[in-house]
Amino acid sequence: MAGYSGRSDGAGYSKIKNMRSSLADRMVRFPMWAAGPLIWPVMESAHYFSASPAGPFTRKPLTVELAGETRNLQTSAGIFSPDGIDKGTAVLLADVPAPAPQGNLLDIGCGWGPIALTMALRAPHARVYAVDVNERCIALTNGNAALLGLDNVTASTPEAVDPDLRFDTIWSNPPIRIGKDELHSLLLLWLPRLAPGGSAWLVVQKNLGSDSLQRWLVEVLDDSFTVSRESTSKAFRILRVRKASR
Numbered sequence: 001m002a003g004y005s006g007r008s009d010g011a012g013y014s015k016i017k018n019m020r021s022s023l024a025d026r027m028v029r030f031p032m033w034a035a036g037p038l039i040w041p042v043m044e045s046a047h048y049f050s051a052s053p054a055g056p057f058t059r060k061p062l063t064v065e066l067a068g069e070t071r072n073l074q075t076s077a078g079i080f081s082p083d084g085i086d087k088g089t090a091v092l093l094a095d096v097p098a099p100a101p102q103g104n105l106l107d108i109g110c111g112w113g114p115i116a117l118t119m120a121l122r123a124p125h126a127r128v129y130a131v132d133v134n135e136r137c138i139a140l141t142n143g144n145a146a147l148l149g150l151d152n153v154t155a156s157t158p159e160a161v162d163p164d165l166r167f168d169t170i171w172s173n174p175p176i177r178i179g180k181d182e183l184h185s186l187l188l189l190w191l192p193r194l195a196p197g198g199s200a201w202l203v204v205q206k207n208l209g210s211d212s213l214q215r216w217l218v219e220v221l222d223d224s225f226t227v228s229r230e231s232t233s234k235a236f237r238i239l240r241v242r243k244a245s246r
């Protein structure tokens, strides 16, 4: 499957409406995908591009441990890591320091909500914004916040977030497989919205281009940002982007 260093022709949320034709284009450009088992990587990651995944949206129970306790939540088909906490996400949640206790926090690409919910549980006085292009992810994250009795979580499409908001902490397992250009646009949409003194923590699989992503971040972000590799755990790196305090 393509990672960060792979093809740069992925469809971003701005192109969601063209998802079907985009996938069809790939079949045409890479006809062998349509012919054999290689079609599966495309289908497996289709939810990355799809605002409305195929098939019925049927919620099913999901029991996971978040912020040190067992939580009874809901999940569904047609989303990322539907049956539990992704390995990269688990590394991020285990390794990052506590989020800012107050202010605005952000999860870019929330899925069913493991990162946003953990932020909200660990920082009950902060407001957590969770964005995703997949409408099931938005519904599940909002629903899971309600199941946990959290009233400080708002999941929405990226476009619905007030562009003037600034974020004290960003945590994300970003959608690397959307392709390089789309990933760059996504990060340039959100990282400049860090508040002074704020930090973004991104977990990226080493073999999906974490080191080249780090180099790119250093190149494109202005001098008010510093980019560092905070840790390497299993096959993942955690990158930190810090915005200087004034």
Ligand SMILES: C[S@@+](CC[C@H](N)C(=O)[O-])C[C@H]1O[C@@H](n2cnc3c(N)ncnc32)[C@H](O)[C@@H]1O
Pocket (backbone or CB within 6 Å): 012, 013, 014, 047, 048, 049, 080, 081, 085, 086, 089, 108, 109, 110, 111, 112, 113, 114, 115, 131, 132, 133, 134, 137, 158, 173, 174, 175, 176, 178, 186
């Ligand atoms: C690697 S998954 C992480 C999901 C979840 N945070 C977790 O840890 O399980 C990345 C998520 O980003 C979403 N996504 C893809 N393109 C996006 C975009 N342009 N803006 C926001 N989210 C996007 C995908 O739908 C997917 O849910």
